[in-house]
Amino acid sequence: MNAKTPDTPIVIIGAGPAGMAAALALHTVGHTPILLERYREARPAGNILNLWPPPIKALQEMGVDTDDLGAPCHTTFRGVKGNIRADVQIPDDVVKAYGGGFIGLLRPELYRRMLAAMPEGVLRPDVEVTAIEDLGPTVRVSLRDGSSIDAAAVVGADGIDSMVRRLLWGPSERREHKLHIIGGYTFADVPGVERNEVVLRHDRTVQGTYSSIRDNGRDGIQWWVLEAWNPKAEPPADLKSHALSLARRFPGPLAALVDSTDQKHFQRWPIRDRKPLKRWSKGRITLAGDAAHATSPYAAYGAGMSIGDGYTLAQELTGVDLTDAAAVVAALGRYDDRRIAHTTAQVQQAYVLGKVFHHAPAPLRPVRDFILDKTPMLQKQVGEKSPAEIVAQLDEMGAGLVRA
Template sequence: MSTDETIAVIGSGPAGLAAALALRAVGKPVKIYERYASPKPAGNILNLWPPSIKALECLGVDVDDIGAPCESTFRNHRDRLRADVHISEDVVRAYGGGFIGLLRPDLFTRMLAALPDETLVGEHEVASFEDHGDHVEVRFIDGTSVRTPLLVGADGINSTVRRKLLGEAPMREHNLHVIGGYTFDVPDGVDTRKAIIRHSRTVQGSYTGVRSDGRDGAEWWFVEAMDPAAPAPTSLHEHSIELAKEFPADLQQLVARTDPAHVIRWPIRDRGVPPREWARGRVVLAGDAVHATSPYAAYGAGMSIVDGYFLGQVLATTDLSDTAAVEAALQTYQAHRVDHCSDQVAQAYMLGRTFHHTPAILRPIRDFMLDRTPFLQKQVGDKNPAEINAQLGLMGRDLFHPAKARA
C-alpha cells in the first residue's frame, strides 16, 4: 500500500477535475483516480451558467472564449415567446454571457491543461474503501490500494463511493431521452448568440450557439418521452430529422446540416431526491455521485464544478491531520450545497414531467397556460436564473475570500 498525505479524488469528470483543481489551488496535494486510461467526456453538447464560469476562472482554467455567450428564451413550437431568461447586465458583463454554449471535450481540454499531468492516475477503478478515523484506505479492483486523509467520491451517477458511504439509492427513470448533435455549418437565420428552447405538445426541440477553437457553431437537441426498455431509434439522425419537422426551419436546417457521427442519445435518469448527508468522516461526495440531474436543468456539470470550488474553499485552511477539523469543513461544504442542488434536481425533474408526461387530455390546457400566463416566465425566466446566480454571491471573491453570509 502506498502511504502519503495526498487527497484521493475518484473520477475525472467535471466534479473530480474541479475538486482536484480547487484543492491544488489551496495547496493540498491531490491525485485523481480514474477507471479509464484517460478522462472521457460523456458526450458532446454542454451549456454552463455563470457560477461555473466563475469557479473555473478561480481554479485557474482559461475561460477566455470558452464558448458562445447566449441569451435564452423558451418558446412554443410555432416560435411564440413563453419566457425570457433574465440574467442581470452585470453578471452578463462579468461572466461573458448568461448561458455559455460549448463542446464538452473543450471543457475537459481546458480543465486538464490547468492540472499537472501527474495528478491523473488512469486505469484505477475504485472497488471499495475503509475509513479508519485518521485516514481512509482506498482499494482498487486490481488489488492495489492507497491511504489518504480525504476521499472525494466524484465517480458519477453509478458512484461506488456513494453506495459504500450511504447505501444503495434506486435509479429513477425519467422515461425520457435526449438526442443531440452539433454543427459548424450554421444556416442563415440561426443566431449563434441565442439559446432557443422550444416545446411542442410532446417534444422539446432546442438549440444554442457554441464556440470551439474560435469557430462559431450551434448545438441542438430533442427531448421526448420513451420507454427505457425500448430499443433506441435505428438512425438517431433520421429520427431527429423527423422530430424537427414540427419545429421552425432554423432547427430543421441545423439538424439536416449535422454530420450523423456527431449525434448522440442519452436516456435520462437520476437517483431521486439527493441525500441531505454528503459527507461522513473523511469521505465526501461531489457531482452526479450525489446530485445526478436531468439535463432539463442544464446545470449538472455546472453544479459539479461549483461543488469542487466549495470543497477547495472549505478545506483551504483545514489541517488534514485533524479529523474533527476535516469533518467540520465537510459539514460546511454540505451546508452550502445541499439545498441549492436539491432544488435544481427537483425542478429539472418537474419540468420533464410537465412537458412530456402530462396526460394527453390536459396538454391543451397546459399549453394554453404556458402560452398565455406568466407561469413559465416566473419559474424559468425569473426564479431559476436568480437562484443560480445567487451562488455567485455565496462563492465570495475567490477560494481564499469566501462571502461572509453563508447558508
C-alpha cells in the first residue's frame, strides 16, 4: 500500500460537503481520490440548509443530481414590525438557471445526493488518520490500524477542529461569537406562512427566521431563532420551550412553526469560527471547508463555500502531473489565490453582522435600528453587495470541470 504508482491518489480527510465535493470533482477531472471518514458513515452535522447558485453549479459539474433539490427562496431582512430593511437581490437569469437561485433544503438530502454520485470505492468510512508527513515526492498518511497511504496530495476537509490545519499552521483558538441558534423543520400546514420566502426578522436582540424547504418531493418550512449566549453556560434544558419563548417575540407564523415541529427535528448549535488564514496550502497539503473557513450561519454560505472549494481545487489540478512536486505546489497556490479572498470576506461579514445585531450595547440599539430602518446601509451591504459577490463567483468558476 506504500509503494508509489503512476496512479498515486489524492487523499481527502473528512466526508462533509467539502470532502465529498473534492472527491467528486477530482474524480471528474481524472484523478484518483480516496475519501477517508473517521465515522462509520458520512453523516450530516445539522439538519437545515440553504444553497446559493455557485454550489448548485458546482454540484451539477460533479455529476450530482440537483433536480428538485430545494425550494427556491427570495430573502428579505425585516424589522420586528415587518418593515423591509434589505431585499436580497439575485438576477432573474441566475434564478432561472439554478432552480430558483437561493434554495432551502435539508442537509441529509444533500448528503444522499452527493453520496449517490460517489464512485464505488472512493469513500472509506471508519478510518482514522493519526499522522501526515510531507515527504516531498508524496505525502504519507498514517492510519489508526497501522497502515499508511502514500498520496500525491492531501486535502484536510476535517472540520473546524481540523488536525490538518493544526499540522500546517499551528494551533489557533476558536473565535466564539457568543451566539447560539435553535432551529428545526416541519411539514405541517401552518397558516400565514409566506412560501418561497426567507422571512428574516430582528428585534433589538433576537433574530427569528423561517424559509421554505423542499425534501424528497415534500414542501416544508425550516426555521431558526438566534440570540446572544454565553458559550460557558449550559444549553437550555427544553429547546422547544426556549425556542417558543423567542419566536413569540415576532408577529406572524414563526411561533406556530416552532410549536408544530417534532422534538426530534430540533437542533441547537453554538456559533464559532476561527480567524481566517492568509494561506491554506503548504507543500502538497491543503485545506477545504470548515477547516479553512468555518463560517457563521449569518453568511448562509458555509456548506456552499465548501462545495466551491472542492470544485476549484479540481479545476486547478486538472491535467497536472502529480509526480511533479513543483506543479502540484503551484496548483495548490492558485487554489488559495482563488478561494481565500472570497471566503474570508464572507466569514468576516458574518462575524460582524452577529456583532451588530446581537452585541450592540443597549444604549446604542435604538441608534442602530434607526440606521437600519431609515437608511440604505443594510440594503447596500447584504441586499446588493454580498449577493453580487456570490453571484460573481459563477463567472469566476469558468466553463466547468473538464472531464477526463
